[in-house]
Amino acid sequence: MTRSAHVDTFARDHLPPRDQWPEFVFDRPELQFPPQLNCATELLDRWVQRGEGARTAILGAGGLRWTYAELLAQANRVARVLVEDMKLVPGNRVLLRGANSPMLAACWLGVVKAGGIAVGTMPLLRARELTTIVDKAQVSHALCDRRLADELAATQAQCPTLKHVLHYGPHDAPDELEARMAGKPPTFADVPTAADDTVLIAFTSGTTGVPKGTMHFHRDVMAACACWPPHVLRPRADDVFIGSPPLAFTFGLGGLLLFPLAVGASTVLLEKATPEALLPAIAQYRASIVFTSPTAYRAMAAHAKEHDLSSLRKCVSAGEALPAATRQLWKEATGIEMIDGIGSTEMLHIFISADEAHAKPGATGVPVPGYQACVLDDEGRPLPKGQVGRLAVKGPTGCRYLADERQKVYVQHGWNVTGDAYLIDDDGQFVYQARTDDMIISGGYNIAGPEVEGALLLHPAVAECGVIGVPDAERGQIVKAFVVLKPGHEPGPAMAAELQDFVKRTIAPYKYPRAVEFRASLPRTETGKLQRFKLRDGG
Template sequence: MTTRTSHVDTFARDRLPPPQWQPEFLFELPELQFPDRLNCATELLDRWVAQGQGERLCLQAPGGVRWTYADLQDRANRIAHVLVREMGLVPGNRVLLRAPNNPMMAACWFAVMKAGGIAVATMPLLRAKELGQIIDKAQVSHALCDAALAAELQLAAAQHPVLREIRYFHEETPQGLEAAMARQSPSFDNVHTAADDICLIAFTSGTTGVPKGTMHFHRDVMAVCACWPRHVLKARADDVFIGSPPLAFTFGLGGLLLFPMSIGACSVLLDKASPPMLLEAIPRFGATVLFTAPTSYRAMAAQAGQLRIGAPRGGSLRKCVSAGEALPVATRALWKEHTGIEMIDGIGSTEMLHIFISADEAHARPGATGTVVPGYQACVLDDEGRPVPPGTLGRLAVKGPTGCRYLADERQRQYVQHGWNLTGDAYIVDEDGYFHYQSRTDDLIVSAGYNIAAVEVEDCLLQHPAVAECGVIGVPDEQRGQIVKAFVVLREGHVPSQAMVRELQDFAKRTVAPYKYPRAIEFREQLPRTETGKLQQFKLRSV
């Protein structure tokens, strides 16, 4: 650690991986030379107001919501006071954030940064069980939650008393966050955090279904703003960002909040961003930069062409970013055919915080993710950790100014080896330095941009009284990349049928986040197992 922490509660800091388990960090670019004291809220939000640009448009949302940078600062400052004065937050406390993408969610995120807390954003679709795992793992003591999503959080809080302080917003009661904000000053002195103080814990399920908390510093937030967006995206201050990924995904946090605000641009936050809703919102808000997954691009392509939303066809949209899952060559071609826009593809990870391999429009190659983003290094390794020649399949390895730091998790030693971050992806790099995605090297299922652990779906289905055994895999799907498929052995007295398929699917949707449910279910009399009883998933895949 470079400097003395500002954290009073050192729970997270005390659970960083030991230095020898952490990756090598690189700060070779001039823009990656950060001061010892750094608060990302000061740099991303307060800086604009201090420079006299507080009236720049910052956030928009349906219903006529238009916040300037000064508006966002006012609300974030008031919420920071509520956290400290009324909820008893001290620097280093973890604060769970739960909301769809909306301006109040953004204000809460910045309030946590200002108060020196650690933001633990959660996806709106998560159920009480999943929220409880996060609360327990990160020992979350505070929460700010949209009243529309209160039910599951209340169920989780009842089982986890460590979560002692909850305030709900968009709730017009004397107990609501807005009422508390009205009592507070619009000015707040940001905690003078260290550059290497943890400011967010982003959770990923991983292949085992046990959530992994990835810890990132204030300097990490600023580092990702200095690398891919500056060197590849090359957006402008007059751009209007829009997209579908939740702010709880680091893809969404960067694309819809950090990156636009780092250049003084504006972002549109949609609480619902299905393909039809995105197509309606892009011309309505004059959006120019779009972030979403390949699945959405494919679903929108034909209508996007009819609506002429692309700038080359007379619309506002000029840059389109694809990440979250592999971009099929056909989807890239289809989108360009209908909009005239060449997509910017990229791969990032929750562990790395954002994109580290990509290519801008001028250098994009169909079938290739791109080249290494300035500030990072990447290569393809064999099973012994040695770089392989061009054209050889191997494990993707990366290092740069950001990297994996799991919260008290033995899996750190799997992800980080010999200073490299091993992302779990199999790649080939060609003679020109372009990286070509081949597959995952683990059992993670990637469906429509969501990461799904097979074992978590299996555990869910095994809770149903009709299920004796089950095995879950990902199978190829043209629309979603992969879908979840479950192989189920029913208990005696239960008969395979379409009604049983629907019953199991509905049960899964009620028990875990709905995007994890098995879209395909096949009933079997028995499952392939080893002599020791271990499920042989590879045999399920070969059927």
């Protein structure tokens, strides 16, 4: 390991043992990184140093536009507030709470410049979920949109490590963070972090509903920028990126912040990028590259011809499997062949993909330059073409869970085993089959069935329950709950609606069961373990 700049050594102290790391592959010239590396310096400062500070960096609501020089100044001021006012030392974890916006981007970059570790969180998460994340990562600082303050306040009351919190507001309603930034110079000497210092902890739900923190280094961020974008996406400096995934998702962080900055392009950060809002926004901002989910593309296809999408040249789909019918529907509506891909929070971003010229309906693509992939049987042996097995991948990024025994499940014999079932077709393309665990992927969101079960069981009417994903034409899958009620409670539409609303109030609303079926009993083993496979099979 290189010379760490982290004074707070929590992250380094809680990395998995070295013998549990995947094999990392750095066999390309662009993946040779210097020992000391701060990815914010590379992504932001270097453009201004090269005299290109006047280029547009970020666009937001209400006509907000920041150049690279203005974004740099804002990020530098955030870094100064963190260090000078909030007493952050390198290695501290900083929770980021907010919908996509220019200020959230400045906060992320400011944390990185100051040597902190960014911990992004979905805006919809409740205090129950936030508390788990804060405790797991021992978060000490938070920068939060004022409109999300209540859940964070409830979290802070339960988390003694979370001592330093500042709020920011929409661009037309600044708050305490902006007030402190206003008194700071627009310069900052970026902390000379090591290439293998942790820069972000991205949380992903496990099949048990217990979140896993995935730890990524500064070099991982730059490796992600050096692999899929130049070889598959091929963005240009004059591109305008836009999309729906939150910056708290690594899919959104890469597609809507890291990748545009890496090539000197601009990005549009919208708080609400629903299919209904995304189409007019593409026209308004003359966006040329869009990132969203198959569910959103399907919804937008029906209205695409109502908007001027002539600026679009690249459409990226990820977050869930892309149905061939959705690919065809979008192409008929826009004339654009989608770029599909699979990535994971553990791998940081996309590692199997195909560009427009090699896109094949129903297939995800081939390993991105810099990565290797294969399909393994249950004994860890590579399978021949045409046989379904477990997807395994290795490259310059990989899984390092924060103090989690599940590291030994995800990493096997040097491979990252993603939990996806795939086969390789006769053309060498990887074709998605299913998830190999109990994760439900609905509308681009990963939802752990056991977590929804836990929320339902908090309701006084629920005796027991089981949650699975069931196929859905629009969302890929939806969450379905099988519920056994306690005596004295009547099943029916009113009770189903009551349980749905209860789940929305207890955990993130997108996790609620869209279908509820009442049962007299649930299938269980002799030891009482719920048999979800029987629920899937109609038992």
